[in-house]
Structures are given as structure tokens and as C-alpha cells.
Amino acid sequence: MSKLTQDDIERRDRMGLLARATPTRLAELFPEIPAHALLRAPEAGAVMVRGRVGASGGPFNLGEMTVTRCSVRLEGGAVGHAYVQGRDKSHALRAAALDALGVAGSELVAPVLGALRAEEAARHTERAEKAAATKVEFFTMVRGEDQ
Amino acid sequence: MYVATKGGERAIDAAHDWLAEARRGDPAIPELSVAQIREQMSLAVNRVMAEGSLYDPDLAALAIKQARGDLIEAIFLIRAYRTTLPRFGASLPVETGAMAITRRISATFKDVPGGQVLGPTFDYTHRLLDFKLAAEGEVQQAGRKPADDQPAPHVLALLDRDGLMEPLAPSAAVPGDLTREPLEMPADRPLRLQALSRGDEGFVLSMAYSTQRGYGRTHAFVGELRIGSCAVEMEIPELGFSVEIGTVELSECETVNQFTGSKTEPAQFTRGYGLVFGQNERKSISMSLVDRALRWEELGEEDTGAPAQDAEFVLYHCDNIQATGFLEHIKLPHYVDFQSELELIRRLRKAAGASEREAAE
Numbered sequence: 001m002s003k004l005t006q007d008d009i010e011r012r013d014r015m016g017l018l019a020r021a022t023p024t025r026l027a028e029l030f031p032e033i034p035a036h037a038l039l040r041a042p043e044a045g046a047v048m049v050r051g052r053v054g055a056s057g058g059p060f061n062l063g064e065m066t067v068t069r070c071s072v073r074l075e076g077g078a079v080g081h082a083y084v085q086g087r088d089k090s091h092a093l094r095a096a097a098l099d100a101l102g103v104a105g106s107e108l109v110a111p112v113l114g115a116l117r118a119e120e121a122a123r124h125t126e127r128a129e130k131a132a133a134t135k136v137e138f139f140t141m142v143r144g145e146d147q
Numbered sequence: 148m149y150v151a152t153k154g155g156e157r158a159i160d161a162a163h164d165w166l167a168e169a170r171r172g173d174p175a176i177p178e179l180s181v182a183q184i185r186e187q188m189s190l191a192v193n194r195v196m197a198e199g200s201l202y203d204p205d206l207a208a209l210a211i212k213q214a215r216g217d218l219i220e221a222i223f224l225i226r227a228y229r230t231t232l233p234r235f236g237a238s239l240p241v242e243t244g245a246m247a248i249t250r251r252i253s254a255t256f257k258d259v260p261g262g263q264v265l266g267p268t269f270d271y272t273h274r275l276l277d278f279k280l281a282a283e284g285e286v287q288q289a290g291r292k293p294a295d296d297q298p299a300p301h302v303l304a305l306l307d308r309d310g311l312m313e314p315l316a317p318s319a320a321v322p323g324d325l326t327r328e329p330l331e332m333p334a335d336r337p338l339r340l341q342a343l344s345r346g347d348e349g350f351v352l353s354m355a356y357s358t359q360r361g362y363g364r365t366h367a368f369v370g371e372l373r374i375g376s377c378a379v380e381m382e383i384p385e386l387g388f389s390v391e392i393g394t395v396e397l398s399e400c401e402t403v404n405q406f407t408g409s410k411t412e413p414a415q416f417t418r419g420y421g422l423v424f425g426q427n428e429r430k431s432i433s434m435s436l437v438d439r440a441l442r443w444e445e446l447g448e449e450d451t452g453a454p455a456q457d458a459e460f461v462l463y464h465c466d467n468i469q470a471t472g473f474l475e476h477i478k479l480p481h482y483v484d485f486q487s488e489l490e491l492i493r494r495l496r497k498a499a500g501a502s503e504r505e506a507a508e
Contacts, residue, residue: 004388008386008388011386011390012388012389012390012391015383015390015391016378016390016391016392019390019391019392019393020378020391020393020394043233044232045232045233045234045235046201046229046232046233046234046235047234047235047236047237047238047379047381047392048234048236048237048238048324049202049237049238049241049379049395050237050238050239050240050241050322051240051241051243051340051344051397051422052240052241052243053315053318053336053337053340053420054303054315054401054418054420055243055244055301055303055399055401055420055422056244056301056304056315057315057316057317057318058315058316058317058318058319058320058322058337059240059318059319059320059321059322059337060322060336060337060338060340060341061237061322061323061324061325061326061337061341062241062340062341062344062422062424063196063197063200063201063202063341063344063345063424064200064201064202064229064232064234064326065201065202065203065379065393065395066201066202066203066206066232067235067392067393069235071385081383081385081386083235083381083383083390083392084392084393085379085392085393085394086203086205086393087203087205087206124247125294126291127247127249127375128247128294128296129291129292129293129294130289130290130291131248131249131250131264131266131294132264132291132292132293132294132295133289133290133291133292134250134264134265134266134267134290135262135263135264135265135292136262136263136264136265138257138258138263
């Protein structure tokens, strides 16, 4: 991978958040899709997910996941792409439109991403806290010969 | 030999209608929604995703509903569906070390960095039927504790650091894909892992169990079992860099096994590896035992003739869709084949009868 610009780094973050969002939540946060031309209509397909042999060795093919992709151009000319998990076409379309708005520097994007980021962080915390509650705290009984 | 026969259409239509009615069961009982299956039969959903080799909980839940809970039939539906999807590419290898952990245990070390996390496990339940579940009631809430964000590195990496673990050869080679090329022997380890990960849980479990009972002993310890979610990242051709396209729940098992080494090289532990979609603990442990057993040749071990050491046997019989397809086809019409058998047996009996008569005369 070549060196990423600041814009690329923001875009990775944006596209990742949009891909991991649920279609329902994204539709709530961003109901109106702006006028656009479809460069690639939403299309459902599969991506082969790879693992590593022994967790850190060479790659192997684990199995596929469903992914929907879409590319749009907004009226101002900005182009947006989306590759999102699942088969929801409106999810991919919304994500591509928001990516294009992000490229165009629109202020519509930040509130959506901010909400998604906060909700994702809350889900992570919830899982981590439940996991922490089931963490084993061993205590070792002192035996005579150890003293 | 097969010949086309006609005349079954009406019977088939009626059979389909009855199937639909039977699937619904008693209409006085509320119908199951796909979302209910996805949320409340989640381990069945996970198994269908793992063996269907397609991560999509909604589709797996739908397949389970359509298949009336027959999981192999549901896996069949998923396998058939996935062939209709265009392949957009392959992900970067998932980094299971960065997994958001739901469960993580080690049977080899008590104190591991990141701790032992039990997660939502059946392990310490008493396996007594819980009749409270038969009545609607309040759901027990999971406890919470502040998380310390302590990293949980792979346990085997600790042994690796001390040189006690067999090293893993790094490789950037594009791994073979048995969904694209027919599986041929000898199959390298990446291909074997792909086949085992989508293999039948019962078959892989029994193979693993056979190694524990002495058919190809591997002396496995569960160095680590971890379950949780991992981000999936893919290079986006339009952009020239990689982006996260989603997350998957995974179960990973690494076993520590007895030694390799020689007069010149010091003894080292050897590895078995299992990685499976979803919370699929039994399958991931089984997979890592079978993976280890299949490595006998590269580790310079003796071929004891154990079934779990026979890659051809294991890999060509672990796929339940291939197995059920071949098995169940024998119930389809074989009228002409059987006719020739009938003729043959009549001829044999006639010949035997004739020789008996000759002997009697």
C-alpha cells in the first residue's frame, strides 16, 4: 500500500464506519439521498474472507461474506464509493452518497459519522464490560511447602 | 444410467404444497420470523454460515426457516445461493490478535496477559433442562464491569517469543481456493484449512476425537481459544487502498502439541490451528486437532495409518453437501440400473437351477 494522504485516511475511516453501520440506523440518520448519477448501481456480491495459517502465517481462504457495492457521482462532480457488508442496496447507495459528500467536504457528513462512531463505541464498551465481568480472577491457595 | 420419465409433475406440486404446510406447522402457533431465528437460534445460524461458507446471518436464518431446521439442508441452500454471487475480491487476512473479545481461554497458562474471559459459555451449566425457559419470563441481564482495555495477545506468541514454538513460515502466496479449483491431492495447509473450516462439524469432531483416542495421537493442549469479532478489510480497486467492509464473528483455536526437533535442532512444540465463522467453539477445537494430525508428514512423524492422518480421506469426506448429494441421489429413480440387476440375478438363478438338476440326474 502506498503512503496515504490525510484525505485518504479520513476516507478509510468514513467508508469503514458506513460499511459497519446497520442499514436501518443509517437510513434514520440520513433519510434523504441527494441527487446523484449512478456510476455503478448497487450490486450484491461476495468477498472471500481470508485468515492466516496459525494466526500469523500465510493467508488461507476462510469463507465468503456478502457485500454490496455502489458508486455515485453527485451533481457537483464528487464521486463516492461504497463496499458494505450484507445485501442491502439502500445501505450501499447511502454510504456511497455520503462518501461523495465527504469528498466534496459537505457538512452533512460529520453529524452522521459522529453518531455512528459514538454508537459503535458504546457497543464496543458494552461487549468489553460484559467480557470483563466474566474474567476469571484466580486466587491460589497457600500451601505449607510454599511458605 | 438414467432415462427421462414423465408423469410426476402433479405429485411433485402436491408434495411441495404439503412441504410448505408442514413447514408452517400448527397455524394456531405463532409463526417464527427470520429475525427471531437469527437472534435466538444464533448458534444454528453460525453453523450454517460456517459450513455454508458464507457469512450472512439473515440469509442463514432464512435458510434454517426454509429447511424446517434441517441444518444440512439449510447449508445446501446457502451453498447454492453463494454460487449466484459475483466475487468482488478477497479480503486482507483478518487479524485475530486484534479481535474484540467475547470469550478467551487458555488451558496451558493460568495467567495470560488480557486474562481468561469466559464469555457466554455453556461450560459451567449443569446441563439440566431449564423449565423456566418453557414459560415466558424475565431475561437475566449480563453483568458488567469496567473494562481495562488490556491487550490480549495470542498465547502461542508468548511461547514463540521464547523459541519453544515451531516457527510459522511467513508467506504472501495467493492461497488456493477449493470453490474455484477442484480439490486435488496433495493439498497444502491453506487448502486443508479452507476445507476443514467449511467441513461438517460432526465429521470434523469425530476425526478429532479419533486422534484423542489414539488413532494418530497429537497430544493437544488448547493453548488458546478465542471468540469475538474482527474487522474485515479489503483493497478497494477504485481507491488503491484498503477499507474496512464489515465485521465477522470468529472462533479461533490454537493447540500446542508434542514436539518436533532432531539431533541438531532443539525440541519445539508444534501447532494445530482452527478458525471458523461465528461462535463455533467445538468446531474450531476439532479443526485444530485435525489440522495437526494432517501435518504428520511435514513434521517427520510416522504414518500410523490413522484415518485422521489421511488427507485424502478427511478432505474428500468432510463436506456434508458433497456427502449428502451423493448419498441421497441413490433414492432417485434407478429403474434401468435395477432392471439389469434383476435380469442378472434371474440368469444366475436359472444357471444354478440347471446345474442342480444336472447333478440330481
